[in-house]
Amino acid sequence: MVGTSSARLPVVPMGGDGVKDRRLRWLLGSSAxxxxxxxxxxxxxxxxxxxxTRDPILIAGLSATAFLxxxxxxxxxxxxxxxxxxxxxxxxxxxSRAVIVGGLGLLVLADATTIWLLYVMALLLGAVETVADNAAQALVPAVVPRDQLESANGKLQSVEIVGQTFLGGPLGSLTxxxxxxxxxxxxxxxxxxAAVLLIGINGRFRPVVTGPTQSLRVQLGEGVRWLRGNALMVRLAVFAATMALATELAQALLVLYALQDIHLSEATFGVFALVGGAGGIIGAFTAPRLTRALSRRTVLxxxxxxxxxxxxxxxxxKDPVTASLLFGGFAAAVVVVNVILGSLRHALVPDHLFGRVLGVWRTAVWGAIPVGALLGGLLATWLGTRAVFAISGVLQLALAAAVWFALAGHRGEVDSMSTAGTP
Structure with missing residues (x-):
């Protein structure tokens, strides 16, 4: 194991599986x-x-700013x-997110919004989201038994999809x-x-320091060294970053594709997203079953x-129904990818390093999203939205071939998760 640490697993009152079940329910409720x-x-x-504005570069730039x-x-x-x-x-x-987005709502009421104000608000929300999402991911191993990581990640993916797409999408467009x-x-x-619901998760969730407190710079270096020393995690991070860039080429332009290419209204755009949400739910529930029936490498x-x-x-x-069903299929498949990658991270990374390793991972993976969004906007300006979807699809097919060959030497680790990280 690369890197040493002065921290150990957090001390939390266990109280049996019932306590952990309650904690998971509160976490799922807050996440929902x-x-x-x-x-x-x-x-x-x-x-x-x-x-x-209908400028594709400005629209894609907003998506890029949210992930910057x-x-x-x-x-x-x-x-x-x-x-x-x-x-x-x-x-x-x-x-903090409640305050930021509530302030934006008041500005919209006052008719005081500009595209640049949206950029600022997206940047602020994204900055706070890095803390919220990293903390949520780090909590998962503390609230579920080790053998239920894939199931817990599937449930978290389910509530994310239901909230963001199945309910949030249509509700957002209709309202x-x-x-x-x-x-x-x-x-x-x-x-x-969501903040109030977190009060129901009792216990301590801070890694306990057993030696001198390290500086932030030293701790960051420790996380980077661990990740660099784990060949499988490095490859998974590279694949995830490439996948994020390739998919965001098209996803950043989804609203323009829906409104201009398949001629949906603003209200029915949410219904288009609803089909994607349904596909995502299917993916979240089938991912654990697929990995039990087939190798994780094959499913991935x-x-x-x-x-x-x-x-x-x-x-x-050209048909809205067909396009919606295809988007639903994409959503199902990408959720399966996310469940597998999330479970591998939880199994491979030691708890006391999880936040730092996840931070480095997401710097690479989620940092690729604004790059993909901006490239998608530029390509759409020159070639059109449909061409960008075709380019994105071809890139993902090429990535699938690369993943198959690159993980050939890690089949045992991927399929058994036997190298799961412990301090």
Whole structure:
């Protein structure tokens, strides 16, 4: 194991499986509400932007700005999560998001919004989100037994999809059609209630330091060294970053694809997202079953292939129903990918290093998203939205082949997760 540490696993009162079940339920409840707020916002933000401008570069730039904080702050926020109580970090982050998006709702009511104001708000929300999401991921191994990691990750993916897409998407578009400020005010309420629900997760969730307190710089270096010394994690991070860039080429333009290429209205755009949410739910529930029936390597590569085929087909589809079903297939496949990668991270990374390693991972992976969004906007300006979906699909198919061959030497680790990290 690369790197040493002066920390050990957090001391938390266990009280049997029933206590852990209750903790998971509170975490799932909080995640459901915060993801509902996210889902409303992720539809309302591009719709508000599209009501201000139809410039594809500015629309894609808004998506890039939302993810830019992961490139700038993910590593630092990951180190922060390893120094503080993770539940408290989530609580404060959700309250902060409630204030930020609530303020935006008031500005929309006052008709005082510009595209640049949306950029600023997206940047602020993204910065706080790096803390909230890193802390939530770090909490998972503390609230579920080790043999239930894949199931717990599937449940978290389910509530994320239900909140963000299945409910949040349609609710965001419908409330935006009523009046533009309404989805942002609902978004704020969702974050506030999510913060309150975290109070139900009792226990300590801060890694206990057994030696001298290390500086932030030293702790960051420790996380980077561990990741660099684990060949499998490095390869998975590279694949995830490439996948994020390739998919975001097209996803950043989804609102323009829906409104201009398949001619949906602003209200029905949420229904389009609803089909994607349904696909995501299917993916979340089938991922654990697929990994029990087949090797994780096979399921991972097969899912990436499905993602690529879906976007390639969307590039030529003219029927809204067909396009929606294809997007649902993409959502199902990408959720399976996320469940597998999330479970491997939880199994491979030691708890006391998890926040820092996850921060480095997300700096690379989520930092690729704004790059993909901006490239997608530029390509759409020159070639059109449909061409961008085709390019994205082909890139994902090429990535699937690369993943299959690159993981050939790690089949035992991937399929058994036997190298699971412990301090």
């Amino acid at each position: 509400l915060s993801n509902l707020g996210d889902g409303i916002g992720k539809v309302a933000f591009p719709l508000l932007a599209a009501s201000i 904080p992961w490139l700038l702050f993910a590593t630092v926020s990951g180190a922060l999560v390893d120094r503080v109580d993770r539940r408290r970090a989530m609580l404060i982050a959700n309250l 935006f059609a009523v009046f533009a400020a309404m989805p942002f005010l609902l978004n704020s309420a969702g974050f506030a209630i 590569v097969g899912s990436i292939v499905c993602c690529g085929l879906a976007f390639t087909a969307m590039s030529v589809s």
